[in-house]
Structure formats: C-alpha cells, structure tokens
Amino acid sequence: MSDDLPIRLPRVLRDGDDDAAVDVLREYFARPVIKTGHLRTGARWDSWDPxxxxxxxxxxxxxxxxxxxxxxxxxxxxxxxxxxxxxxxxxxxxxxxxxxPDRELVxxxxxxxxxxxxxxxxxxxxxxxxxxxxxxxxxxxxxxPRLYPIYDDVVGRQLGTKVAHLEPVRLSLRHRDGELHRRLVDLRQRADLPESVPAVRVLDVLAWMQGKGY
Structure with missing residues (x-):
C-alpha cells in the first residue's frame, strides 16, 4: 500500500502488522503512563467536553x-x-x-x-x-476532528509531511478507493476505541507514538 502514497506510513502500517498497530493504539488510549499512573492527557482529547x-x-x-x-x-x-x-x-x-460541517476527509x-x-x-x-x-x-x-488532521513536528517527520500535510493526507486516505481510511477505521474498532476517535486521529497517534519510540 505504501509505495505509491503521498505520505510515508508509520512503520507498523508499512510492515502490515495490524496487531502491533492495535497494541500501539491501546497503549496510547487505554494504558496508564508508568511515571504518573494516569492516562495520557491526549487520550482524553477526542471526547473531552466539560x-x-x-x-x-x-x-x-x-x-x-x-x-x-x-x-x-x-x-x-x-x-x-x-x-x-x-x-x-x-x-x-x-x-x-x-x-x-464536520465530515470525513476521505x-x-x-x-x-x-x-x-x-x-x-x-x-x-x-x-x-x-x-x-x-x-x-x-x-x-x-x-x-474527522476533516482536519493534527500536525506537529513529530508527526510531520514520521509521515514525511513537513512541507505539506493536509493535502497529502487527503490523497492518501482516498488512494485505491479509500483503502487506508478503511484500514484505520478497522484498527479503531479492533482497539475498542469509540467513534469519537476519527480515522485521521488514528493515523496521527500511530505516527506520533512511533516518533516517540513506542
């Protein structure tokens, strides 16, 4: 899938190891950080509505x-x-x-x-x-949240999108009739994440966690 995409996929997606990708998502969203004993604050981002x-x-x-x-x-x-x-x-x-209104970038x-x-x-x-x-x-x-992918230096470095991010991600999600988008949604489901976590966020988290050494 990754050879002709406008972005460079995170390693777990390039390797086709979806079990590892699911584990990375669970590490981010569901497992307390050892140093603090609490979930990452980012794990609360998608549903936070005080x-x-x-x-x-x-x-x-x-x-x-x-x-x-x-x-x-x-x-x-x-x-x-x-x-x-x-x-x-x-x-x-x-x-x-x-x-x-919000809608899927794909x-x-x-x-x-x-x-x-x-x-x-x-x-x-x-x-x-x-x-x-x-x-x-x-x-x-x-x-x-479903339309606009998050960017930071870590994600940009992992995806190869430091020059441009939004359009390459859009093209990649639409590639081969939405193949990557469907895969990200499947990973979300397998990781037992709520629908409030959109496909673009799944991609963001996998890239960020790789950049942080997980």
Missing part, C-alpha cells in the same frame, strides 16, 4: 477549545487567546462556518489548496499572536 456544549458550539471558537489544546501539550498564549476570542473572533468564526473530492476554506482558516489562525502551524491544526481539529 461544558457539554461542544456540539452546540461547533461553529464558534470558545474558551473550551483553548483549554482542549492543552491536552495535546500546546497552549495559546494569553495575548493570542485575547485576540482569538476578541478582536478576530467574528472573522475566525465566519471562516469556520465556511469550512462547513470524502473530500477537491484538493485542499491555499484557497480552500480549511486552509484559509489555518492561515487566519496563524496570523494570531503565538499560534503557529501546530496549534492552528489542533484548534481546527478540535472543531472538525
């Missing part, structure tokens, strides 16, 4: 979103939070609405160019003080 308003607030950035990204070890600085929820709030929400037939709504939203977020590529991707993934 106010109970995540669905109602799907088209507006809120303080909940700023707290949510801390579960993935990043933080919007105070000045950036002030701008996001103040001066640029209406603009960012308008761009978020233009992205449309179902997107058109290229994710710099002019596409999702990319324009990323650009606008990255113009906010203290928000770079990684934090922007996590903020958008918080609002559109």
């Amino acid at each position: 106010s109970g308003r995540r669905e109602a607030d799907a088209d507006t950035f809120t303080a909940d979103d700023l707290v949510a990204v801390t579960l993935l070890s990043v933080q919007v600085p105070a000045q950036g939070a002030w701008i996001m929820l103040g001066d640029k709030h209406a603009e960012l929400d308008r761009l978020l609405v233009e992205v449309g 179902d997107e037939p058109e290229p994710m160019t710099p002019e596409s709504p999702a990319r324009r939203l990323e650009t606008a977020l990255r113009e906010v003080h203290g928000i770079g590529r990684t934090i922007a991707s996590k903020l958008i993934a918080r609002k559109r």
